[in-house]
Amino acid sequence: MGTLSVVWSIAKNCLTVGVITLTVSDLFASIVAVRGASMSPTFNPKTNTLLDSLSDDRVLVEKFCLRKYKFSHGDVIVFCSPYDHKEKHLKRIVGLPGDWVGTIYDVLKIPEGHCWVEGDNSASSIDSRSFGPVPLGLVEGRVTHILWPPHRIGSVGRKTAQNRVSSS
Amino acid sequence: MRQWRSIAREAVAQVSIVVKFLSFLHVTDSYLFSFTHVLGPSMLPTLNINGDVVLVEHLSHRIGKVGAGDLVLVRSPLDPRKTLTKRILAVEGDKVTFCLDPPRDPTRDYRSRSLVVPKGHVWIQGDNWYASTDSRHFGPVPYGLIQGKVFLRVWPPNSFGSLGQ
Numbered sequence: 001m002g003t004l005s006v007v008w009s010i011a012k013n014c015l016t017v018g019v020i021t022l023t024v025s026d027l028f029a030s031i032v033a034v035r036g037a038s039m040s041p042t043f044n045p046k047t048n049t050l051l052d053s054l055s056d057d058r059v060l061v062e063k064f065c066l067r068k069y070k071f072s073h074g075d076v077i078v079f080c081s082p083y084d085h086k087e088k089h090l091k092r093i094v095g096l097p098g099d100w101v102g103t104i105y106d107v108l109k110i111p112e113g114h115c116w117v118e119g120d121n122s123a124s125s126i127d128s129r130s131f132g133p134v135p136l137g138l139v140e141g142r143v144t145h146i147l148w149p150p151h152r153i154g155s156v157g158r159k160t161a162q163n164r165v166s167s168s
Numbered sequence: 169m170r171q172w173r174s175i176a177r178e179a180v181a182q183v184s185i186v187v188k189f190l191s192f193l194h195v196t197d198s199y200l201f202s203f204t205h206v207l208g209p210s211m212l213p214t215l216n217i218n219g220d221v222v223l224v225e226h227l228s229h230r231i232g233k234v235g236a237g238d239l240v241l242v243r244s245p246l247d248p249r250k251t252l253t254k255r256i257l258a259v260e261g262d263k264v265t266f267c268l269d270p271p272r273d274p275t276r277d278y279r280s281r282s283l284v285v286p287k288g289h290v291w292i293q294g295d296n297w298y299a300s301t302d303s304r305h306f307g308p309v310p311y312g313l314i315q316g317k318v319f320l321r322v323w324p325p326n327s328f329g330s331l332g333q
Contacts, residue, residue: 016188016191019188019191019192019195020187020188020191022191022194022195022199023190023191023194023195026194026198027194068249069248069249080310080312081288081312082288082289082310082312083286083287083288083310084287084288085232085288085310085311085312085314111246111306112246112247113244113245113246113247113248114245135243135245135248135309135310135313136248137243137244137245137248137312137313138310138312138313139248
């Protein structure tokens, strides 16, 4: 009798904590691990220090930007892949609706409600140059800070590519 | 001093009740089911022009169980702040043949066009082809934009019932 109520109260507490964590990570901010080197050297620079090569970077993703969907050039965002809704990608916004973006093949105008994303490491990044403009509705959050490894803790700045994007 | 402590303790207790309640509300609303007011002419005759309240479930699209014939809520690819209610006509790999409404614009090419829906995308159309902006205008939309599946109409009460194929 006693153990059953103890188990029940532990289960209730776990459920409550889980629900509150889920709400906070949906509405406020969450922590995400960066995989791959497509955003090198901003994330996962893979230099020779021990900590860098051991584990992936952890970043803070804020969800307040999803209220108004207002982004700026140079924001790093997390979004669902247009080809597989279960995959998430982390890239930088290079173009916003109405901008003209130049790729090696041609110049195209980013349609309403879409954005052009590119990885900082152009050589090994699958981004809008492969799958085209990304609808802003797929964005899950904006990266604001690096939380791990400790020697690179800090805020993530905006980098703009003025030479390839012409804003309206 | 002791009074402040007991007041503080009671305040924390009350706030934690509110926080727990709002969190449960959010999780139910986003991951289980929610009531949504849908309006507009693009889904006539299935949905009324003045608005219906429907019950939307948010489970199927997360496990990939939303398919052709389903009524879904989709975040608009043209404006992420708007949510559209449309029907999925085709999923990835299907071939779609469509023509834009001919009587409206005589200068527009109204011969039918075909394309194959790419991987990870769906083709959505409103039931009222004459008054709907959908995949015929903005192309197939990524599956990740789907927000939920509409399965029951709860208001107006005289048309309560499930919304089928």
